Amino acid sequence: MLILGIDTSCDDTSCAVVKDGRQVLSNIVASQTKLHEKFGGVVPEIASRRHLEVLVPACQEALQQAGVTLKDIDGIAVTNGPGLLGSLLVGVGFAKALAYAAKVPLIDVHHIAGHIYANFLGETLPEFPLLNLVVSGGHSELILMESHGQFRLLGETRDDAAGEVFDKVAREMGLGYPGGPYLDRLAETGDPARIPFPLPKIRGSRYDYSFSGIKTRALLELEAGEKSEVFMRDLAAGFRKGVVDQLLNPVEDLIRQTGARGFALSGGVAANRLLRRESQALAQKLNIPLFVPPMELCTDNGAMIASAGYYKYKLTGGSRSQLETLLLECSAGLPLRSWEVDVG
Ligand code: KG4
Ligand code: ZN
Numbered sequence: 001m002l003i004l005g006i007d008t009s010c011d012d013t014s015c016a017v018v019k020d021g022r023q024v025l026s027n028i029v030a031s032q033t034k035l036h037e038k039f040g041g042v043v044p045e046i047a048s049r050r051h052l053e054v055l056v057p058a059c060q061e062a063l064q065q066a067g068v069t070l071k072d073i074d075g076i077a078v079t080n081g082p083g084l085l086g087s088l089l090v091g092v093g094f095a096k097a098l099a100y101a102a103k104v105p106l107i108d109v110h111h112i113a114g115h116i117y118a119n120f121l122g123e124t125l126p127e128f129p130l131l132n133l134v135v136s137g138g139h140s141e142l143i144l145m146e147s148h149g150q151f152r153l154l155g156e157t158r159d160d161a162a163g164e165v166f167d168k169v170a171r172e173m174g175l176g177y178p179g180g181p182y183l184d185r186l187a188e189t190g191d192p193a194r195i196p197f198p199l200p201k202i203r204g205s206r207y208d209y210s211f212s213g214i215k216t217r218a219l220l221e222l223e224a225g226e227k228s229e230v231f232m233r234d235l236a237a238g239f240r241k242g243v244v245d246q247l248l249n250p251v252e253d254l255i256r257q258t259g260a261r262g263f264a265l266s267g268g269v270a271a272n273r274l275l276r277r278e279s280q281a282l283a284q285k286l287n288i289p290l291f292v293p294p295m296e297l298c299t300d301n302g303a304m305i306a307s308a309g310y311y312k313y314k315l316t317g318g319s320r321s322q323l324e325t326l327l328l329e330c331s332a333g334l335p336l337r338s339w340e341v342d343v344g
Contacts, residue, residue, distance in 0.1 A: 001074045003313070004062065004098075005306025008051045008091030009083025009111045010137070011035075011042045015059040016302030017066035017073070021310030024121055025066035027296070027303040030054045037177045041167075048086030055094050062302065070102050075318055077309020080108040081334025082138070088330040099325050105318035106325045107309040110336050111300075112139060113151065115266040117308035118293035118301070126291050131260040133247060135275070136267030137163035137178070140209050142250065144258055148311045149339030154258075155207030155250055162243055163269045165215040169239055172219055173232060183236050184272050190230075190237030195221055197242025199249060207250040214242045244274045248282060255286055264291035271298045315339050 003021070007014040016027040032050050036042050063069060078095035081088055092108075099106035116132050131154075132143040140162045142155035160168075163180055170179020175186065200213045218239045225231045255263060263283050269275065270292055283290035297304060312318070316339050319325045 002072055003306040003310045004073045004076045005302040006078045006091050006095050007300055007302050007305045008087045009079045011047045012300045013051050013054045013058050014302035015062035016306050017062050018303050018306035021307045024303045026062045027301055028058045028062045029301050030058050044084045044086050048090055051087055051090040075105045075313055077107040077109050077305050079111045079305055080330040085332040092330040107313050107318040108328055109305045109308045112336050113308045114304040118266050118297040118304035119264045119291040120307050127261045129258055129260045130262045132264045134267045135162045135269035149315050151336050151338050157209040159210050159212040165211045169218045186233055187236040187240040190233030192237040192241040194234040195238035197238055240274055244278055248278055262289050268299045271295050312339050315341050
């Protein structure tokens with residue numbers, strides 16, 4: 001079964017063709033980073049206009065690279081939230097029209113489910129129960145999956161997302177855009193012990209996160225520090241360690257408690273070198289496999305949406321009628337819900 005996956009949730013226009021939810025035949029990502037760089041962040045209006053320009057050619061290229069035509073496609077999966085509303089509207093509007101014209105089912109995919117399913121595109125299939133740490137520019141969540149499409153939220157951030165604080169601190173340090181990868185690279189050469197960032201205490205929950213305190217502390221240290229090259233490296237290393245320590249702090253406990261048979265990282269921040277190393281060490285200690293997508297599947301892409309769409313289609317059937325196809329809506333704050341198994 002061939003699924004065309006489309007993601008326009010933020011600032012990347014992505015289209016991919018995936019076979020049977022596992023085999024990536026093409027994965028086109030038209031990045032808008034250069035467009036937004038000078039503003040130091042994504043400008044929603046510019047992002048949606050750009051999606052309009054490049055979505056059709058990106059899809060044509062995805063089909064071409066996969067060596068197929070629209071006639072060969074069995075279903076279209078599209079991100080319908082969460083994300084920037086204007087950007088989502090472009091992708092969903094296009095996917096609806098295409099599915100309607102091609103008379104194939106339309107499958108709506110939650111962006112976080114998409115990130116999680118990037119781990120189903122690797123050589124080894126994860127087993128359930130699977131504990132997922134989803135860390136991106138907008139999300140930091142611990143999600144347990146007992147089976148396909150069953151998502152149980154065990155922990156989430158109370159304030160900023162991990163990627164968001166990486167980007168903010170990197171920006172104030174005068175690093176590139178988006179800041180996460182730059183800060184990560186700089187931290188590799190620094191001493192994390194010079195400026196320690198202790199774990200915050202979060203009232204009422206053992207598994208939730210809070211990153212705004214770490215962010216403020218890093219910004220205060222930056223303001224007071226001597227701003228030498230060595231200082232900047234050490235600050236980056238200490239800050240990165242603080243974020244990663246916090247992200248992994250609840251994981252051991254949760255894996256033991258839930259009997260998880262795998263630990264999976266996903267989302268843009270899963271590209272972080274320290275997070276990957278520390279997660280590997282933890283998984284080894286607990287004797288369970290670690291799943292991390294390759295770099296190009298960590299950040300936003302259409303292949304992960306196509307994969308999630310395939311598994312969702314198998315469970316739920318996707319849109320049944322052409323009317324259902326045309327009625328699909330998108331939402332900037334869409335909550336992650338488990339897929340309802342089709343019993344009809
Ligand atoms: O998943 P993603 O592409 O977009 C969202 O859905 O948000 O994640 C982008 C985020 C950005 O905040 C970016 O700085 C961060 O992922 N990121 C990293 C690294 N690579 C990307 N953060 C820390 N270390 C990295 N190596
Ligand atoms: Zn994302």
